[in-house]
Amino acid sequence: MYPYFGYETRCRQVPLTFPPQHQNIQPGLEYLMNPIPISDNPEYKGSGKLKGKIAIITGGDSGIGRAVAIGFAKEEADMAIVYLYEREDAEATKQMVEHYGQRCLLIEGDLRRPAFSSEVVKKTLAHYGKLDVLILNQGVQFPQESIADISDEQLEDTFRTNIFPHFYLTKAALPYLKPGSSIISTASVTAYAGAPLLVDYSSTKGALVSFTRSLALQLVSRCIRVNAVAPGPIWTPLIVSSYSAEYVKTFGLESPMKRAGQPFELAPTYIYLASDDSSYVTGQVLHVNGGIMTET
Template identity: 70%
Template sequence: MYPSYPYYSSQFTCEQSPLSFPPQKQNRQPGIESIMVPRPIFDNPNYVGSGKLQDKVAIITGGDSGIGRAVAVGFAKEGANVVIVYLYEDSDAEETKQAVESYGGRCLLIRGDLRHEAVSIQTVQHTLAAFGKIDILVLNQAVQFPQNCITNISTEQLLNTYQTNIFPHFFMTKAALPFLAPGSAIISTASITAYQGNKELVDYSSTKGAVVSFTRSLSLQLADKCIRVNAVAPGPIWTPLIVSSYSEQEVATFGLNTPMKRAGQPFELAPTYIYLASDDSKYVSGQVLHVNGGSITET
């Protein structure tokens, strides 16, 4: 059974969430959730599903941990089956599968590097073989490599960031689109950095700007097919990507610069993805919803 956390309670308030984190550093991205201190909170036990995604099938890239894990669990609560695509984090993926199954959902794990288009094609094939259809596509994979000067961004880093953060949006959508029926939904994870920028994340921020433009343009292209395309732009969220990309000192103060003076937890994003995946948002497409602790963004 997946672990419980001290911040789970019927009286959960933002004051109970950690305001700062112990200094820590992981050396490989996207990172391992199971060794983070404290563990990210991916499930709100007070959230009770109402069948909004009953019998739907969702592919979630980067679904083994962080925001992707919270979305997978939230979808399962609403009656969906999920396919999780992840890079190397086997133990995290298995834990997410257990959490999904504990809520009655079926979960297919697919290990692969989404920088290669063949992985997207194989993912769609495996999904159809297991579930016979695809209803929801959540594009959530990402890496980030802070650099204090653009001259420090190597060609290798630039290619890796773009090939991870935006190319799979095209690969997965192209592979899945022939099997998406009217009423299907595509949801991307953008970022507050697409709107506010980040002086240490020039390449990452620009890929997230590309995600926003991808969302808006694809929504126009697929409107006649009645397929909705939207995105979520998180602010600072406590995920493995943070401890695998920032220094120990930066981790210790992560999220303190938001109006709420804290980082968000993954479970606080899940209802936004559920909304965009369900019929509650039937008249919403080409939009980006901001979940960022109160930061003001220009849309």
């Protein structure tokens, strides 16, 4: 177990580093990482905040999505998890959700295809009969030293993965969302602080901030809330599949807490935004980034 339990250990500001490692395909496989990201906080006890709710979680097989799935299960929600190809990770997440007594439908496919988003919503409705929460969490990033190195193919892939499915899935889900429903996106600290190696990725995350604010205003009269979470450096498969092994060794040390966050440290923020605890919160981006100061 990597040293993140309990709270005092997490806040010591002692630099925590990772062994050098790299995976050659995105968005990466969690079961191959060393150490495995921590998705489940044993100290977190659910209290039925999401009892009876049905959620779709994209990128729910690993990383932040897996942590959200586990947190939602502890709060008594059932869910559909959408993933690209990471079947072993997805099956492991399903087992974790079922361990906490909740149902988990796995849906494999490519969210860059508009028709697949409609398929996701139809399968979820056929399985559960309703939909309450949409977690839009899929993403890729391809670091480049210069904008000149961002090919047309990379630019299109980054936008088609990181932002287009937000429109596709929201359009497909909206007819079935009732008052009290929530749409929650995963933005990024890079939308605010910038990132010299991630010009295209940061641009998509900035688009998600505007998407969140504008859609919130559009749907407020329907009592559907739209918010986002902006993580800082978090230890997920996306990191080892996009950065070099040498870069991974120091990942997260730039944060004031001198470490990367673990996925479980974000889950309560998504739970809050999906629950009635945040009934007066819409159009907002909540920052979970280890103390990095940003302009909101």
